[in-house]
Amino acid sequence: MSPSLRGSKKYAMIKILRKRHLQIWILWAVLLPIGILVAWRAVPKKITEQLLQPEQVEILPIYIETQARKGEYFSTLNTNRERSKYQLQWQIYRESEYSSSNIYRSKSLLIYYVSKSNYELLGRIGGKQAYYFNLPIDSSDSYSFIIYDPFRKKRIDSISFNKISK
């Protein structure tokens, strides 16, 4: 009889691998449920069901200022006769790389109102249509906004209006 030493070494490796398979799955049995649970709890709650503004917004009649951008969209700051309310009108008339290329073709971009100390989400835009957003009243002379692509985590544009330009 002449036992094969070379063979024994290889066989030992197989036994270790068999054990390692089980060890890995025991580890996954702990880590994967934790990972799923943690990620699931982090899901923003009902974000798609909450309307940031009423769907039907009364269009204010006075145009204060209009700005066009990149041949793709223009935005207008509107107000009423008393200048007690302000409104941002956002009209997309040609689909840009941003509005057409994201997972959600429509309403994929976020528009924020920039206040002195914070960014306030006004709503979502995208696709060829007009959007109207009522603006908070503040004491400053201007309104500033940024457009943000949440999928690429990228600021696309920023725009400012002077309230008293007209």
Next chain:
Amino acid sequence: MSVGYSAVGWNRQKKIYDWLIFGFCVLYLLTFIILTTVFNPDYTFETVLIRSTSTLAVLLLHIILSIGPLARLNKKFLPLLYNRRHLGVTMFCIAGVHGVFSIMQFHTLGNVNPFVSLFTSNTNFGSIADFPFQALGFFALIILFLMAITSHDFWLHNLSPKVWKTLHMFVYLAYFLIVMHVMVGAIQYETHPVFVILISLGVVWLITLHLIAGTKEVKKDNQKFNPAVEGFVYVSEANEFEEGRAKIFCIDKERIAVYKHENKLYAIHNVCKHQGGPLGEGKILDGCITCPWHGYQYLPHNGQSPPPFKEKVSTYDVRVRDGKVFINPTPYAEGTERFGPLIN
């Protein structure tokens, strides 16, 4: 079975299997695309492709990872194991389409190199909801790529079974990365609970299967036998053997397969030289012990692959006394011819 490179050894079974895989994938993608076109006509073609390939790849990965433990628990699944590599390469190709189109969609429109953009456009590593999930998918794809390109036996022989097997065990890491890629990626946007439920069911299914099969293996390894008498250990009754099949016994921490062939018993080492497949779970085809994993063959009486192949495994002495089977667990040199005792 040779070290030299040879193309995939197609046979009728493999062709049928591959056509089934191809047909299933095409059917799945078409169904997904048609349903999306009907219910969500606003989606672009790229978006539909990204989504359909991602879900298909995840589904295939679950099937692939189920095959191993299923085959251990039930021999009916062994044909799937035999063809598993083709399914793996198919899955990588589909995941690759998902990866390429995702990078094109999300990272090629700016002036930054897409791969740089992939890792720098989102650096919210401290946030779970905004975690850069695409990087997880990218690393998983790299693992799948390495597995796919080394899937041929040419690489198994050249890398050595140990390195090859270790490399291919990284599929478990890839699976973990993919689950987390889905959870901190798509699930954060597609908040319907059905998606979490589906991925959770997949995870529970795989964990359960692998733990059951793994525990069964440990039990096999811990089989207890009475001390040897004159070097031989009693293992079983002779009438418990089925013609052309084997029983596996783990003696002194080594697995030995005892085959019944033409009413004689032959014992060989249980581990196939190819990928460490369990020879005792195969059967005798054309007079050869055939590995259930990839069809490598060995002659029962000497553990040698039939010419021109050169693989060899160790053989053992078997004795039959009064209807009882005894094995001497000391192995002979690989390829040593041994006498097979008659059962009756």
